[in-house]
Amino acid sequence: MSVDNLRASREKAVVVFTEFTRLYKQYPSALYCFFEEEDSKYYGIRIKNITRPEKDIYLPCRGKEAVLGIYQMLLFRKYYANVRAAYFIDRDFDKPIDRASLSVIYETPCYSIENFYTSVQCVSEILKVEFKLLESDENFHRCVGLYTKLQEEFHNAVELLNAWIACQIDKSSQITICDLSVTRFVTIDLDKITTMYTIDDLYTLFPQAPLLSQEELDTKRSELQAMNRQQSFRGKFEIEFLRTFLQKLINEANEGNYPYFTRKVKVPLTLSIRTIISDLSQYADTPNCLYNYLESLRKP
Incomplete structure (x- = not known):
């Protein structure tokens, strides 16, 4: 530092x-x-x-x-x-802290804690408990398959956005992204993800941002892909996608709408972006590195 x-x-x-x-x-x-x-x-x-x-x-x-x-x-x-x-x-788009500090400070192995909520494993737990779906249920497999498909489409849509922001942070660019909603850049529906931005739009939104070369963007994209996009992409974008997906899925479940469900599945869960971290905390991933860190804090 x-x-x-x-x-x-x-x-x-x-x-x-x-x-x-x-x-x-x-x-x-x-x-x-x-x-x-x-x-x-x-x-x-x-x-x-x-x-x-x-x-x-x-x-x-x-x-x-x-x-x-x-x-x-x-x-x-x-x-x-x-x-x-x-x-x-949170690691964010920064370089990891030095190894000497890791025993004292816990740093997420992904972008932020929000990424712990967006894995297929976490969504599967939500479906089993909140939707009351058995793993053997056809509707469970429909929902997991849909989430996997749409998450891949979502990552394709926001890859440029994440790479561009990460490059700007590397350059210490004075852009403010804390209140930036991903729905400004993509439309999230259960049938498809629609991209609504170009790189020119990013420079229009942040006119003070320095220009990036294609090589810089491609290099950053490769870095983020190497880690796994669900983990390396900005957590607040990821959890916005999750909340939108789940809320639309809940609406379809309560109506029993085909092709998402073969019958009505009553789901009383209501999700707010302000409370989703606490509302779904029990389902979020607990990585081994966090478990080991918390174990190390126990009194002998």
Whole structure:
């Protein structure tokens, strides 16, 4: 981390650090968990089930830089040498953190926690529990096959978008994507995914963005494909696709519409993009690296 980035990290972390110092005086043996924003909605239940702390305290931070800033602030203060602390960050389109930090800081092996919700395995669990479909049910296989097909089409549609954004981040371009909805670029229907943008549209939307060569875009595309697009593509786009797919599928299930269902399947589930992380947390993937990290936090 550069000196400028380290300074920015510490500035973002000051408020959280002040709250931590107040709590630490009262609960010195608690497990203090530092997350990006509201990521505890995913991690919380896993911390309780795997680490099983006597007391855990969750401290949301304003982004990855703030979490890393807190880590640095505690690292260099001898008074907090014995604090039980856990740090959770998303990889995003950044380079992975150094191996020496991995034992102390948990970094997602994919873009973000949202990608843990968009695997075929996660969707299969949702179908079994929320749709009450048995694995032997024809409707289960129809839905899994449809999701697999549409996710592939979706990835084809947003590959250029993801590669372009990743390249801009590599160049430290000052583009703001936090509130960017993927539905601005694609239409998601159960019969097909429709692309609604060109690269010229991206430059129109972000006129300050530097021009990229075709070679840069192709190289980035190859990097993202090598990891697995469901894991390497921007998580908020991925989970938007999931929510739209599931909501449309629920509508078809409740009506029993062919060819998606051979009978009515009553599904009372209602999904909001604001609450989907907590609503579907029990079904999301728990990768081995996270399980091992949380196990390492358990008291002997």
